[in-house]
Amino acid sequence: xxxxxVEGATRSPLDAxxxxxxxxxxxxxxxxxxxxADLYFEHRSAADYSLEDGRIRTVGRGVTLGLGVRVLRGDxxxxxxxxxLAEDRMLExxxxxxxxxxxxxxxxxxxxxxxxxxxxxxxxxxxxxRPGVDKVALLRRADAAARAYDxxxxxxxxxxxxxxxxxxxxxxxGHLARDSxxxxxxxxxxxxxxxxxxxxxxxxxxxxxxxxxxMEFFAxxxxxxxDHGREAARLAIGMLHAVEAPAGPMEVVLGAGESGILLHxxxxxxxxxxxxxxxxxxxADRVGQNVASPLCTVIDDGTVDNARGTINVDxxxxxxxxxxxxENGVLAGYMQDRLSSKHFGTxxxxxxxxxxxxxxxxxxxxxxxxAPGQDDPEEIIKSVKRGVFAKRFAGGQVNISxxxxxxxxxxxxxxxxxxxxxxxxxxxxIGNGPDxxxxxxxxxxxxxxxxxxxxxxxxxxxxxxxxGTPTMKIAEITVGGTKTR
Amino acid sequence: xxxxxxxxxxxxxxxxxxxxxxxxLSLALKAGAxxxxxxVSDGSELEAKVRLGETELIKEAGSRALGLRVLKDDRAAVxxxxxxxxxxxxxxxxxxxxxxxLSEPDPAGALPAREExxxxxxxxxxxxxxVLSLDVAEGLRRARLGEAAALKFDKRVTNSDGAVFGRxxxxxxxxxxxxxxxxxxxxxxxxxxxxxxxxxEGKKRNGVYWTSSxxxxxxxxxxxxxxxxxxxxxxxxxxRKIPTGAAxxxxxxxxxxxxxGQLAGVxxxxxxxxxxxxxxxxEGTAVASPLIELVDDPLIxxxxxxxxxDGEGLxxxxxxxxxxxxxxxFLCDVYAARKLGRRSTGSATRGVGGAPHVGISNLILRPGxxxxxxxxxxxxxxxxxxxxxxxxxxxxxxxSQGAGGFWIERGERAFPVTEITVSLxxxxxxxxxxxxxxxxxxxxxxxxxxFRVSEMMIAGS
Numbered sequence: 026x027x028x029x030x031v032e033g034a035t036r037s038p039l040d041a042x043x044x045x046x047x048x049x050x051x052x053x054x055x056x057x058x059x060x061x062a063d064l065y066f067e068h069r070s071a072a073d074y075s076l077e078d079g080r081i082r083t084v085g086r087g088v089t090l091g092l093g094v095r096v097l098r099g100d101x102x103x104x105x106x107x108x109x110l111a112e113d114r115m116l117e118x119x120x121x122x123x124x125x126x127x128x129x130x131x132x133x134x135x136x137x138x139x140x141x142x143x144x145x146x147x148x149x150x151x152x153x154x155r156p157g158v159d160k161v162a163l164l165r166r167a168d169a170a171a172r173a174y175d176x177x178x179x180x181x182x183x184x185x186x187x188x189x190x191x192x193x194x195x196x197x198x199g200h201l202a203r204d205s206x207x208x209x210x211x212x213x214x215x216x217x218x219x220x221x222x223x224x225x226x227x228x229x230x231x232x233x234x235x236x237x238x239x240m241e242f243f244a245x246x247x248x249x250x251x252d253h254g255r256e257a258a259r260l261a262i263g264m265l266h267a268v269e270a271p272a273g274p275m276e277v278v279l280g281a282g283e284s285g286i287l288l289h290x291x292x293x294x295x296x297x298x299x300x301x302x303x304x305x306x307x308x309a310d311r312v313g314q315n316v317a318s319p320l321c322t323v324i325d326d327g328t329v330d331n332a333r334g335t336i337n338v339d340x341x342x343x344x345x346x347x348x349x350x351x352e353n354g355v356l357a358g359y360m361q362d363r364l365s366s367k368h369f370g371t372x373x374x375x376x377x378x379x380x381x382x383x384x385x386x387x388x389x390x391x392x393x394x395x396a397p398g399q400d401d402p403e404e405i406i407k408s409v410k411r412g413v414f415a416k417r418f419a420g421g422q423v424n425i426s427x428x429x430x431x432x433x434x435x436x437x438x439x440x441x442x443x444x445x446x447x448x449x450x451x452x453x454x455i456g457n458g459p460d461x462x463x464x465x466x467x468x469x470x471x472x473x474x475x476x477x478x479x480x481x482x483x484x485x486x487x488x489x490x491x492x493g494t495p496t497m498k499i500a501e502i503t504v505g506g507t508k509t510r
Numbered sequence: 511x512x513x514x515x516x517x518x519x520x521x522x523x524x525x526x527x528x529x530x531x532x533x534x535l536s537l538a539l540k541a542g543a544x545x546x547x548x549x550v551s552d553g554s555e556l557e558a559k560v561r562l563g564e565t566e567l568i569k570e571a572g573s574r575a576l577g578l579r580v581l582k583d584d585r586a587a588v589x590x591x592x593x594x595x596x597x598x599x600x601x602x603x604x605x606x607x608x609x610x611x612l613s614e615p616d617p618a619g620a621l622p623a624r625e626e627x628x629x630x631x632x633x634x635x636x637x638x639x640x641v642l643s644l645d646v647a648e649g650l651r652r653a654r655l656g657e658a659a660a661l662k663f664d665k666r667v668t669n670s671d672g673a674v675f676g677r678x679x680x681x682x683x684x685x686x687x688x689x690x691x692x693x694x695x696x697x698x699x700x701x702x703x704x705x706x707x708x709x710x711e712g713k714k715r716n717g718v719y720w721t722s723s724x725x726x727x728x729x730x731x732x733x734x735x736x737x738x739x740x741x742x743x744x745x746x747x748x749x750r751k752i753p754t755g756a757a758x759x760x761x762x763x764x765x766x767x768x769x770x771g772q773l774a775g776v777x778x779x780x781x782x783x784x785x786x787x788x789x790x791x792x793e794g795t796a797v798a799s800p801l802i803e804l805v806d807d808p809l810i811x812x813x814x815x816x817x818x819x820d821g822e823g824l825x826x827x828x829x830x831x832x833x834x835x836x837x838x839x840f841l842c843d844v845y846a847a848r849k850l851g852r853r854s855t856g857s858a859t860r861g862v863g864g865a866p867h868v869g870i871s872n873l874i875l876r877p878g879x880x881x882x883x884x885x886x887x888x889x890x891x892x893x894x895x896x897x898x899x900x901x902x903x904x905x906x907x908x909x910s911q912g913a914g915g916f917w918i919e920r921g922e923r924a925f926p927v928t929e930i931t932v933s934l935x936x937x938x939x940x941x942x943x944x945x946x947x948x949x950x951x952x953x954x955x956x957x958x959x960x961f962r963v964s965e966m967m968i969a970g971s
Contacts (some may be wrong), residue, residue, distance in 0.1 A: 074612070077784075077819050079613045080614045080616060081612065081613045082586070082613060082614075082616060082619070083586050083587070083588050083608070083613055083865050084586075084588070084609050084612045084613045085587065085588040085589060085590075085591055085863075085864070085865070086587070086589045086605070086609055087590035087591065087863055088527075088590075088591055088592075088593065089575075089590075089592055090592060090593060091592070092575075099564075099568070100564065100566065100750065101564065101565045101568075102566065102567045102568070102569075103564055103567075103568050103569075104567065104568070104570075104571075105568040105569070105570055105571045106571045106573070107572075108570065108573055108575075108592045118571065121570050122570070124568065124570075124646070125565070125568050138672075151949070157609070157612040158612065161612055174571045178786055179785060180784060180786075182784075214786070216785055216786060216905065218785070227785065227788075227790075227905050227906065228905060228906060229786065229903070229905040229906075270910075271932075272754050272933065272967050272969035273754035273969050273970070273971075274754075274971060303561070303669070303671070305669060305671050305706055305714060305716070306668055306714075307712055307713055307714055311712070338743075349648045360874050383571065383573065385569070410931070419900050420899075420900045421899060421900075422899045422900070422912070424716070424898065425716075426706060426713075426714035426715060426716040426945065427709070427713045427714055427715060427716075427749075427928065428674075429898075429912065429914070429928055429929050430912075431898050431899035431911070431912030431931070432899065433899055433900045433901050450903075450906070450908050451901070451903045451906070451908045451910070452901070452908075452910045452931075452933070453899055453901045453911065453912060453931050453933075455899075455912045455929055455930065455969070456929070457929055498862075503754075503929070503930070503931065503969050503970060503971075504931075504969060505901070505910045505911075505912070505930075505931025505933055505969040506910070506933060506967070506969060507910070507933045507967045508935065508967075509754065509755065509756075509967070
């Protein structure tokens with residue numbers, strides 16, 4: 026790659042924003058009488074590489090730069106943004122956001138001070154600065170490994186996305202926080218075929234990993250391009266002989282790591298403070314009450330080193346932190362942003378996140394997981410006479426209001442007399458959050474944080490998140506298969 | 511660059527976009543590209559939200575971005591930027607061409623042939639000046655009216671997720687060295703109300719109703735939207751599971767839209783050459799009930815997904831995908847067509863940040879002759895109003911999703927249903943459609959009427 030491109034990755038347009046400019050913009054934002062304002066400058070460099078049918082098909086690169094201005098008055102938000110960082114454009118955005126307030130005096134001078142932040146994503150080999158050929162080589166390694174796995178592999182796709190997101194948050198409280206957030210994401214998708222004509226079976230398998238790393242990511246256990254190539258091939262081949270999944274309620278064992286998607290959907294979203302402030306969540310007004318089996322301790326932790334959902338600082342300028350949401354089955358508290366924490370008379374919990382400068386912050390998850398229990402994971406499977414073991418998932422969704430959630434299984438097996446038997450075709454599990462968490466009857470000692478490429482969507486905004494669980498047994502959940510027992 | 515100004519803010523201008531696109535195109539060629547395509551999009555958004563009578567959010571902003579695809583020795587790079595400062599575009603062009611060296615020669619990725627390109631840009635009536643006058647104050651007024659109507663409808667409506675008015679005004683231009691340069695503009699406004707009811711055991715029930723149109727006059731009355739939202743929400747009180755078993759399943763137009771949207775993916779030429787669709791090799795054969803007619807029509811006047819030319823500058827055309835249940839064609843962009851030895855169907859879409867790919871415009875499951883009420887006149891059936899989750903495997907056609915709605919007994923909606931799944935292989939699902947309603951819901955780009963599947967597996971209690 027050219028020297029100019031390398032230079033562009035290390036120099037930031039955010040360097041030009043100083044405290045006096047920030048103060049002028051905040052004063053304009055509050056000139057109509059708003060109570061609070063913040064500025065969110067963002068500079069994002071990204072590149073992507075994709076391989077298809079043995080060929081590097083496209084290489085992409087892009088830069089976005091902009092400022093989002095937010096003004097609060099009571100529970101109301103005014104928001105505007107601009108991609109042009111000329112002062113007149115920024116002042117216009119500030120005044121537009123300020124229109125949420127209609128009367129009041131302009132603020133006095135603001136004493137702006139930097140917030141001290143931890144460094145939770147040290148990177149030894151920043152990826153954007155490395156030549157593109159190094160990344161192309163990674164895709165080829167994945168392709169070769171997937172093809173070598175089995176002759177039934179007929180198609181391989183591999184992709185790598187890298188991103189460096191620089192943010193600068195300045196608030197009318199006088200906080201200034203600057204962070205540089207790396208992200209690398211690698212994925213392989215494989216199609217396998219067997220048989221001819223109408224008897225032909227075709228299946229797809231996917232494997233991927235992500236985190237706040239540079240190129241050193243690929244030296245981690247299970248994260249080499251070969252690991253992902255083989256894993257995607259193994260899943261596609263394994264599914265060629267999958268059988269129809271059963272339909273109806275049954276015992277289900279959820280594997281360690283990826284099953285965190287259940288937690289994310291079943292309780293995570295319902296514990297975001299905005300839904301509880303508005304009393305639209307079925308967890309509203311239930312702090313201090315039993316909302317899960319006493320085995321369950323649920324934690325949202327933005328401080329796990331290099332994890333996908335980790336943040337040194339949230340997008341409102343508050344340091345990322347570790348928050349216990351449910352302790353031994355009892356609801357301890359919600360994930361807060363500034364707006365909701367004011368309503369609850371508590372402090373922001375470092376969960377105010379946004380997709381980009383074009384979006385207002387919302388209470389969001391970081392890395393959300395269930396703490397490990399005491400049971401031997403093998404014993405958990407052995408304890409099931411007839412049920413389903415769920416290992417990998419495509420994603421899930423929840424209805425916040427009633428707590429109903431669903432998630433799609435991409436790798437699962439029938440359990441018969443305590444043993445894993447046939448692989449099952451893709452199916453869904455459906456349940457109700459509080460209901461399912463009360464039915465957790467065994468919890469493994471084998472906690473795992475998923476290294477997956479999880480992205481969470483809410484109100485049209487996507488943010489990267491982490492998930493995790495130990496192996497767990499749920500006494501009864503509805504399996505959405507096609508086969509009656 | 512100058513442009514008309516509205517309310518102190520720059521109004522998206524197609525001519526300004528087109529100048530910028532053409533300027534970028536010549537810079538890319540000057541930087542050494544053999545061929546290039548430029549997309550410029552400029553939009554302004556407005557959102558006004560009210561909750562329990564109070565203003566919750568006012569959002570107003572404009573944004574412009576440029577996407578570039580360059581080809582050099584049959585190698586491609588796709589880049590984007592929003593930095594239009596002096597000198598930035600030259601640098602961007604140079605870096606984009608240098609980037610292409612990293613990809614590998616792929617003759618199928620060449621630009622379309624000159625004779626394939628659109629020669630004119632049809633006026634599809636996608637712009638309404640009256641939408642511009644729907645400002646923040648008017649948006650808030652409508653939101654207050656709509657939400658108040660919902661809260662007043664029934665005392666069991668105890669809460670609200672708010673009422674939101676949205677407005678998008680946009681312009682875009684596309685210029686390609688294959689021999690096309692054009693620009694378009696469009697408006698759209700929408701309004702939604704989402705009431706909430708308290709149900710037993712601390713559960714809450716939410717429902718939503720919305721209206722959307724490219725024309726101000728096409729929007730439903732805010733109070734009517736609020737009333738319909740409340741009616742739908744109250745109807746969900748007391749929802750419960752039903753026993754596991756097989757039954758006929760009726761999909762409302764809102765729920766059915768999700769299924770029709772999945773068909774777009776498996777009818778894509780991109781999925782076909784990738785061997786990633788269960789419909790591979792099925793052209794000319796029955797893939798659905800004879801009642802099923804599916805078209806992708808970009809040329810509908812005022813249509814939500816209408817477009818005058820496709821993402822590669824080819825003329826838009828109407829494509830019949832399924833008629834009388836027979837699969838007639840897959841949708842192709844230029845790349846998929848070359849991979850398959852065919853012609854493009856003019857079905858490329860692209861955004862600023864990515865390469866062109868196969869996509870839909872207005873994808874319509876054509877309405878049938880059966881009155882919608884008639885479809886519910888069955889002894890027993892599940893009527894699905896809501897679907898959730900990601901339960902479709904395009905490669906195998908396996909389908910399973912979370913669902914909610916009503917249980918129908920002797921032609922009547924007996925009680926609301928929740929926390930169940932509906933499952934069936936997609937191939938069987940479409941073949942088992944035994945009634946298609948006359949009630950096409952044309953509010954969004956994927957459109958369908960009510961339809962009934964003779965039997966699906968339902969997993970519940």
